[in-house]
Amino acid sequence: MFTAIGSILGWKKGKEDPVPSPPSVTITGVRIPADGTPAHLLSLTTTTDPEHGTDGFLFHTPDLRQYWNVGDGWHFRDLKRLDLHSHQPQHYHFQPYILHQKEHIKQLLRSGSTISREQHLHLAQRYFTEQQHHILQPHQSSCAGAYYVFYSFSHYDLPKNQFVPAWISDTGDGHNCTYYGDVFLVKMAPREYGENEWAIYEDILPEFLDLLVKGPV
Template sequence: MFASIWSFLGWKEEEPVIQNYPPVTIVGVRIPADGTPAHLLPLTTTSVSSATDNFLLHVPDLRSYWISEQAWRLRDLHRFDLQKDGCVPLSQHRQQTDDLKSLIRMGQCLNREQILHLRQRYLLPQQRFFVQQHNTYHYCLGTYYVFYSFAVDDLPINKFVPRWIEEDIDAHSSLCYFGDVFVVKISPDEVGQDGRAAYEDVDPLFLDFLVDDAACSKTLIPLLHQREEQKMIGSLNIF
């Protein structure tokens, strides 16, 4: 967002150096803005380094769906977790512990870019849901990222994102999406050996959660968390 504001004001900034990773093709979900049913589709990743999703290092390339380069630049994301209980999964707990230890020793371990990526990851809007029928939807449990554009001048508003996804629990408000919205799933370890996000395919049963808001309200129960790790990272004066 800041890059587009600077460009509008005539200011120039150095182009970020993008480390190119081999593309990966995964199965994600598309929620079309034209009201046609949500569906699974293959998505191929591209390397990134100039948006709020930098910490993933590679993300689904959605430019062919959002048409304009401006809509691609004005993208954002948020996260939700589908859980079988109210506890934070062990893999996430371990990752949070390791990240917080690194921040405590940040002068020794982390460079400025790594610190930025941690801030992006943990200050990201995040929701957690308890899946009541978790035996039926076992392969749907896990962590997801919702990718959307806020290019209001380039894309039509998307009125078909399920309410349980668009609601911001912390702010008690709803997000506004423009153009097609996409959902992808992250593997339990979240990060691969090369340091970039490790994705996995979305299970077809996930589409059940996108059909009927009333039914989903009985299946997906929001879990409200006091996110101390976000408070800690957000309060660190590292810039």
């Protein structure tokens, strides 16, 4: 789709000035161990060299190689987005994110700048990542926000994780996503992207562990 847009507007491929890498940051995330021990908060440091993966649009991601250090555990990774709302959105639950997506693309179109192949890829990754939306109970409102679930699908190398709560693993069609190895969650800041479209994270609060067990509405 983005290639077609670029073709219509006459965008041309060309060399661009190299974009600097974002600084590595340390954040508080959540780990759901595959061995059945309780989920817990932990410090995660982002890597600015995530190699190939569907998370490239974030530019720096939690470095989970020490947890998926067998075979292709790190290379065979993926992510999904969780949007937790403190109240019922005015529109159908996908609508707010779709409006944001459209506005972002409009800004790119208005700028008239050349979009590289990498930028096309990052746009597709950001807006075609699997998404879930949930409404929180009033006492869970401190956990509202956008989260990313990082997981591995390297079933030859890592044990199946049977301890991811159903409200996260549910695919919405009566099936559950299968995860291998430890599963991790990180939270995005209200302003999700900053300079050079780098992801901005914030710490997950301890209250999230209770939400993880009990689930939202």
